[in-house]
Amino acid sequence: MASGTLLYAQSGGVTAVINATAAAVIQTARAKKVKVLAARNGILGALREELIDTSKESPATIQALAHTPGGAFGSCRVKLKSLDEDRAKYERLLEVFKAHDVRWFLYNGGNDSADTALKVSKLAAEFDYPLTCIGVPKTIDNDLAVTDCCPGFGSAAKYTAVSVREAALDVAAMADTSTKVFVYEAMGRHAGWLAASAGLAGNGADEAPHLILFPERPYDEADFFKRVKATVERVGYCVVVASEGIRTADGRFVADAGGGKDSFGHTQLGGVASHLAGRVKDALGYKVHWTLPDYLQRSARHIASKTDLEQAQAVGKAAVEFALKGMNSVMPVIVRTSDAPYRWKIEAAPLSKVANHEKTMPAGFIRRDGYGITDKARLHLEPLIRGEAPPPYGRDGLPKYVALKNVGVRRKLGNWAG
Template structure:
């Protein structure tokens, strides 16, 4: 088999373990020198391919690449940039193929969520139409855990561990002060359409009455009267109420509780803070003193509290992506398959991108309690294995060490391109 080059890019919101996937991809490529020559990474995701800003990963040492495994963020730069429709804006896709041709790139690894899977699929289809032999593999990543087929998405387990831990720790704070101070605490977590992260907050409590006392899921229509009654009941019964609310909480008509009125680069509604919105309702309807917090970027960058299971799976899908490509498995995604619950066992299977692109996996009704405010035993059984184990990064001078890359750009060979 002739030697050709590979391209890797990170897309969308980053995670605590997306760089572990990058590490898996790059190390696997380096271990196949007969088939893969250089590895390029897109500077700021797919934008780097369009503008021909290609990071020459071969300039990075083995030690620096290994350090990616415990480094959060997106080491090569990510982006929220959705390629336009291929039928009306074919030029962008043709530009990608031109860049790949110019740099002899025959392997395309795109690390992201559902939109990225769609892009990867379209690039694969166009390369075939243009007669350019490109093997395109989508590598799963999303804290939202909403990719179909795969049992769970790399990045989610670590967020789940962080949110469950933060909910438990903050609850102890509120419980200790509720007699004379704060009665209600609201924690806002990510999750636009799917409540997986909010559900993880439910792991904090293990017995009746333990917080969180209420979880607000996107999958369950928000009823203000019912929700306020739940808060009031919890305060009167336990002395306080802890709430975990998904940013995508919505009313029966589909309107978000916190719609900021704008859209992001992917066309998604920009959400403007459901925690203060919900806290305002509590103040207005019940008069209780409250505090609220937004986990925001902290939840997806907390590598110091990453799940060992998540780190191992993130690295594994990166390596498997390369194995699929070298085996000629085009337009595929390595998906995690749960083999058994006890002991928890998993492996990786190949899934056609057509079954993944632009599809979302929501919380099943069996995972949400009948009252709509908690998680069931089935949900707990699903979530618990994903947060198991600690994989602490090395520390130096009291702070976690991170990878330091040179990010050297390859020489451009094509004219400039306007996005």
């Protein structure tokens, strides 16, 4: 039996399959006779010494966690600054780890979380504390460096492609006397991966989505209006998918909500679909409808990709195995070994190559006119949304999701004043 405790924490926006990763972490650690604690509400729980004893959950409950969306232990959007700027917080983390004999720290998140895990490992080394830190990949934006794709993205991409295809059929049915333009807003601040996944909904210039707006390309309103008008005149209607992070040529977010920046330094965005809809209506006179799926994109476990689920479980299992081998400051990443047939494996990547790096859409994935995806992008994206992994349903017709007890462990330190 390995000596010490493993602490798992979730970070940032959750996904449809992040709990599948959590379940894999717990199941793998249990098989190795390692106790797993979880931080309540992410890194805040670790700082506040609000830790959950996962051993109080039955094997059946942990198994059911794999098909339950959300973040079972709670997450948060809190970014720790440099070791010098947030020294007291990092030292507090180390105090909590020592108090609960935490020897392995698994932080399930994105770029910033990988950076935090890396910094914690450096501080532990400075204090000569035996701690292995592992970053576990998660994000629907698919913007993590090194990994071929990111757990959470495939399911959000599947939801996006299916939703756009279904909505397009609705618009087509009513276009003669009603809606001419439909605008769908996809998440993606700097990277257009989710918007690109909408391109899987159709093939050819006359199949929806007719226009995709990527944050990697400057938004030109006049050109956009021209293309919307041409599509309506040719097809009878126009379906537009816009990434929330599209910017004008001068770098200004089209959908800057004016809410300042969050703790990660991100501008609050919101309403690009409603903005575009209003502008199209005013400029072209068409009847326009728009939608903002928002959290639905990342919580739709009922339509999860089987590929995504399997990858989410694989990185959780590998994270524990890497940790117990003492592979400090690494992240289990997905490596594609073949496109056709689609094949992949898990390898370890240094956190230094992941932390605070952002992977945007390759130029070769965006159509030359800037309004669609290429065959190369389709080849890359399509396998990620393959397969169905529906949750079990009850007699009431609703998915049977699970709620954890989340029993806290006794505190050993004083209250955190931070």
